[in-house]
Amino acid sequence: MSHPTNAKLFRKKFYQKGNSDNSKKAQSAMEYLMTYGWAILIIAVILAALDFLGVFNTGTFIGPSCLATPGYLCSNPVMTANANGPNLLLFNFKQDSGETLYNVSFACAASSTSQGYPNVNVSSTNYGAQTSSNLTVLTSGSSVTVSGLECYSSNGNLFKDNPIGAVFSGTLWIRYNLQGYPPSEYQYAKIATQLTFSSLSPSSPSIDTGQSITLTVSWLGGVSPFTVNWLSGASAGSMSLLSSHTGIVSSSLSDSLSVAPTSNTYYSANVIDSSTPPNVVSSPVDLVTVNPALSAPSISASSTALASGQSVTFSSSWTGGTAPYTAKLYSSSTSFCTSSSSLVQTETTSANSISFPAVTPASTAYYCIYVTDSAYSPSITNSIVFLLPVVSTVSVGITNPWSAIYNPSNNFMYVLNRGTATLSTDTVSVISGNTVINSITVGPDPSAGLYDPNNEDLYIANAGTIPMGGNINSDTISVISGNTVVNTITVGSAPINLAYDSANGYIYVSNYGTDTVSVINPASQSVVATITLSSTASSYIVTYNPNNTDIYASANCNPTVDVISGITLSTSFSVGGNINCPQYPAYDPTNKYIYLPTGTSSSSNVSVISGSTIVTTLKVGLNPHAALYDPLNGYIYIIDYSSNTVSVIDPSTESIISTIPVGNGPGWLAYDSSNGYIYVSNYNSDTVSIINSYSNSVISTVNVGSEPMVITYNPSNKNIYVANYGSSNITIIFG
Secondary structure (H helix, E strand, O other): OOOOOHHHHHHHHHHOOOOOOOHHHHHHHHHHHHHHHHHHHHHHHHHHHHHHOOOOOOOOOOOOEEEOOOOEEEEEEEEEOOOOOOOEEEEEEEEOOOOOEEEEEEEEEOOOOOOOOOOOOOOOOEEOOEOOOOEEEEOOOOEEEEEEEOEEOOOOOEOOOOOOOOEOOOEEEEEEEEOOOOOOOOEEEEEEEOOOEEEEEOOOOEEEOOOOEEEEEEEEOOOOOEEEEEEEEEEOOEEEEEEEEEEEOOOOOEEEEEEOOOOOEEEEEEEEOOOOOOOEEEOOOEEEEEEOOOOOOOOEEOOOOEEOOOOEOEEEEOOOOOOOEEEEEEEEOOOOOOOOOEEEEEEEEOOOEEEOOOEOOOOOEEEEEEEEOOOOOOOEEEOOOEEEOEEEEEEOOOOOEEEEEEEOOOOEEEEEEOOOOOOOOEEEEEEEOOEEEEEEEEOOOEEEEEEEOOOOEEEEEEOOOOOOOOOOOOOEEEEEEOOEEEEEEEOOOOEEEEEEEOOOOEEEEEEOOOOEEEEEEOOOOEEEEEEEOOOOOOEEEEEEEOOOOEEEEEEOOOOEEEEEEOOEEEEEEEOOOOOOOEOEOEEEOOOOEEEEEEOOOOOOEEEEEEOOEEEEEEEOOOOEEEEEEOOOOOOEEEEEOOOOEEEEEEOOOOEEEEEEEOOOOEEEEEEEOOOOEEEEEEOOOOEEEEEEOOOOEEEEEEEOOOOEEEEEEEOOOOEEEEEEOOOOEEEEEOO
């Protein structure tokens, strides 16, 4: 048997874990190693590295590579599919040891737990096109593609955690014989997959103040488990340890860290494997840019109200966030305008403001703007809701329209035109949608109307001009069926107000000129009783109380309220001092109270009435004129004519919870049941204030005709009808 060369002795004694028992050879090899080993090792490493880099054989090994024993190189260790079981390893192998290797075979393991050949069977290894169980000879400088190699875990079971296409992370082993050694005396070499690449993602992200971001470092190769040290700092050249993650065995070869910097911060990660000695790679430095938080955008329109067919432009501005921005304009038929509403327009900008192209709304709508920035996790913020009323003006052809009555039997609006002080007759205009379809002649100065649900007729009180300072007297009620006056009923002088008693179906008429209340039976369309009030002041307001089915009659600027039961005056009670002037009350069905405004330009009270008892008296704004009950929140809204405010009462505490500024000379209120908004006509400023009862604030002010008076809601088309007393027309605010 021939003796091995010194290189053979080095290779054998350094890697052998087998049957060698020649101590003299070992001693000789060690002496040689002590003298020349380090030089040989350094030269071998340099040659292997140069060859690996393609200096000697350009293009042979590319991509992920292995950190092998000097003289042995591998590249592209990736996993391939196996239809019958765990995935298989494919790699390229080249040996430049200077020796011919015999009876060569390979094995792989998922980790490196010992210095030695793992306890696995290697005889089943395949080599590409070669199907023999072993590669007989592998000469120095030759290459081979190894495929179909099964990998094992440390317990000897097939390893299943390396996915297809993944770079193998673990240890490769080569077993071989050298020439001149017995066939049973195998040599073993350990080839650890090299830690070759590291990246950090996302690259150069931007976030907004208050946001967090997850950074992920990825690598290829190396020996599991891994340690990842995360570094951070205010500059790329000055970073310190932020966090350390150890024992990472994930097959994805990655690690993540969630950070929430408050200012621009640089990050990097060092990955350390478990080879001997450890391999270390560093990721590129990544800058996370932190921008100010995105503020809520504003919303504004080129007009606060539109005539039907007009166009409007919306604009918005905001601060903070990460440019560029996407701004979306939405519209909604309800007050809850969200990103699920109808998308109108989408615009992009790098500035902190945007103007949208003009739109032409067909009806009153709510608008809002959502802005999304370009942060890594985009911030989204929205504006407040903007109400844009669309209005139409309808001429009624005669002066002084006073109020409108809704007829649910035909969905028409009947507008009471009070005319002038010299007219002996006036008209009622009939409006369908926004078109006048008829004009009905009634008595002089129609001042109030009432719908009788039993016979579906309208009762119009013709007050004459006495309440308005004229000289024409009237004492009639016009009964309208459809578009025709079917009867005229004589009552007391200057009938000015009506109330309907649903318990007996009677209609009560306050006669301003005679201090009486006339009771009409609609079945016979005749007066069945005339009740003289206890006060000698002008009879002014009649109100029905559904709780006790009584009628409350109050006189003009007199503190007395009379209670009528059926057709009989039952009792009277006082609502305050002599200067109090009862006005238009509201009924609260929750606590069954009546809220009666009483006051003048120098006084301000609301009397809370239960039966014929004053429960409490509340101070509101000056000269309270009318009250309204909101069924959504249960609040009572009081018009303060001389204070230009609306007082909000919470019946649960019997206290004023809000005072809302409106226009000059607020006179009447209407409730829109489709959105819960309250409309207030401002007589002296020719406007209508729209109150959002959720926030108790004015969300829009609409310019209407001159001297707007009574406001009426049409539930069939959800429109608001405003009678403009000074301009002979009706303003319709489209719902």
